[in-house]
Amino acid sequence: MKLESWLSKFTCLHCLLLLLLNDAHCFSFVQKQTQTLCHADERSFLLKFKESFTIDKSASSSPFAYPKVASWTREGDQNQSNCCLWDGVECHAESGHVIGLDLKSSCLYGSINSNNTLFRLVHLQMLDLSDNDFNSSEIPSRLGHDLSSLSYLNLSLSAFSGQIPSEISKLSKLSTLVLSYNNGLELRKSNMRILVQNLTSIKQLHLSGVGINSTVHDILVNASSLTSLKLSYCGLYGEFPIGIFHLPNLEELRLHSNIDLNGYFPNFNRTNSLKILDVSETNFSGELPSSIGNLHSLNYFDISTCSFHSHVPFSFGNLTQLSFLVMASFHDVSAGQFLDPDSFSCFGKLTKLNYLDLSDNNLQGNFPRFVANLTQLAFLALSDNSLTGEIPKSLFHLRNLECLGLSGNNLSGLVEFDEFSNLKKLKRLGLSDNRLSVRVKSGLSATLPKFEVLRLVACNLTELEFLKNQYELGSLELTDNNIHGQIPKSLWNATRETLVNLHLDDNFLTGFEDNPVTLPWKNLQLFNLGNNRLQGSLPIPPQSITSYIVRDNNYSGEVSPVFCNLNYLQVLNLANNSLSGMLPQCLGKSSSLEILHLMFNSFHGNIPPFCANKNSLKFVGLGYNQLQGKLPRSMADCTLLEFLHIGNNQISDVFPSWLGVLPVLKGLTLGSNAFHGIIGKPPTNHEFPNLCIIDLSNNLFSDMLPSKYMENWNFMKYVVANKGSQYFIVSNVNTNKYGNYYAFSYQMIIPVKGVELTYAQTPYDMRLIDFSSNRFEGEIPASIIGSLRGLQLLNLSNNTLTGHIPSSLGNLTALESLDLSQNKLSGRIPDSLAQLTFLEYFNVSYNHLWGPIPLGQQFGTFLEDSYQGNSGLCGELLSKKCEGSESLMPPPPSSFEEDEKAGFPLEFDWYVVLPGVVSGLIVGVVAGNTLANKKHEWFVETFGRRRKPTAARATRGRRT
Structure with missing residues (x-):
């Protein structure tokens, strides 16, 4: 004890001496010798706060998360029970009151209500509850009433919901307010005014992901203390107040992903403090002003996907502090407009650039020369431009490159893959979809960089052996190359633990070396080997699989029940196998x-009871098989179903009116089965509310056309804008850390008089009704059919319809194909049909029509066989010309009888090509009597063994 007492006295004397010598470190040491004790009531409040939550590791997303409150206890020695020493708790050095609570990423799960003891800690100055899960509870208004001393408040990433309480504005001492990225937090425009008006000391205001959904209030122009403003993903619109750019202390401004927010850049003065400026994915436009060169402190600049003019001022080269620059799709591209890479030559002065993205800018010409100066580059993306010529050798001197994206250009020449051995840090490489030939030297693999992502689509590769030492490879895309033979065992041995995405579709692969029953990759998610020459039984994927795509191969045998147990499987595409x-x-x-x-297999038996449990089905394609029985009634519960194709099977059932409840069903194909009976009236006026495409052809339906159903098909009543610019895509299948996803483009095969028109991708504006080859009778409902103004294809042929052709068909201004042949229609062809300027296929043969053919631009293009079997018709294009008053009178009944006897040849096969039908999107025409012939010829004509497929090929996110 004497020794300890002496040491203590010596320490104090020594510190006093140093204190006199202005040594602040010793003062701090003395402070720590006298530990602050917390107040008993505040310790109790903290413990009750802890008890109001459970610990759940999934409640926090940070990899460094841990439960800070786990060590809080009232038991044990003084250190354990002193709340001022607890993890995440800060006390005032003199008063001992709790003034700081840092519980970010603490795995807290539960709700915060107004009775929570947190609000009893009235001396709090700093509160951070970010990255926890508060279970969609609202932010209690008491926070603004009781914690009036707060200067720092962070509730981001914590699953709060509802309106941000206006009481937050009472926290007048706040300098930092962070409420970003919660579960639907909202802030009304008026609340923003009150919020900013009262927070006179605010420096950091972060509301990204908050549903503001209004214009940006001008009050922010007066927030002179602001250093950081984040308003990304807020649903902002209108004009962004330009005065915000002139705030004297503003260093960071992020407005990312407010697509309806307009704005432009001001003339920046030299005193501007901006370091981070992000207006990407907004509607900012106008010139990049020359004064942008005054932003000397700017190190992060993102104007991607905006509408700026393409001119880059020479002063841009003054931004020498820039390390992150993204100008992908930063301007509107007019038709035929190309940018010269030399217009970006000032970028050569930006020698601190670490990240440069100029993808999707319509750059034309040779590889930009300024890139050679940017020796610090770790990320370079020039994808989706029109660059030509060879890849320069200078690129291989950028030794810091970790990611290089050149996909989607017109680069040409031979690339010696061994040159990438100089780029030791390279992890991601994309050369896809150019005109390059990549040559791999034998024995090269040991010297290559260790890739994580490798995208070499359409690069004329011939082998896979060079990947045998790629032990870090996570995503491999070698689609549309010239790779033959088997997938070597050396590849799957190297990538067994790491591979997540594999695209080897559109090659000439025959199988796997050693023919494994189970795929060897343990963490595989996306597996695409479509359009190869694979055969044998389907290999079983691992539990991690999300997309399994082996379309267009020669696989045989049955589908194993093991596929039912794949808990994450979202895409199963086995189409066109055996x-x-x-x-x-x-x-x-x-x-x-x-x-x-x-589709296009030989499955038989009953259709499984889809959607009997919780389900996610969006597309079901079972057409062109031999399935029997009835449609499972459980499919009425497939509430996400967009397309159902069960055509060309042996289904025997009545019309599935119960499918009418499906809220997003767009396409229903039941053709070429044994559906039968009367369709009748719908049970409600809301059946099939989103239906765009319906095919009931080649069945046994009878009685009148289902006019009451047609009356409800509102999606067919309007012509879609942006005609032909989009396609039906069943989308949002799971993405992963490599950015790949699989989006399925809906294919369609439309029979037109024995000819099958095959659409590789179905246009989004497609509106189709095909009721042909049934037993429908009675008249065509004039007013209802005339209201379906969005229709592009209408086929009512091969029924027993009577009465006149309605003149209201002239209202269908989008109509491109009309087939009314082989019915018992009478009267004249209405002159109103001459108004259908898009009509490219027309057939009224084998009816009882008479009179002159309408005169019009389109009617001058149809051949005589469009009218045959109607002895009363006459016109310039027919052998029978119209003469005098005879053309205005119906022919005698005997003529009708002759037409009836002539009929239509039941075994007549049409081998014709219909050029330009439906906006030129038809990619193949097939005919034949048997399923085998149809399948074979459809496959050859549509897909071809060396085609570049567009139909069911994976669509990828932004290229590397």
């Missing part, structure tokens, strides 16, 4: 499956 047997009935119980494409 698979057979019965479908596993358990397949209908999958809760994750979104796209099921099994």
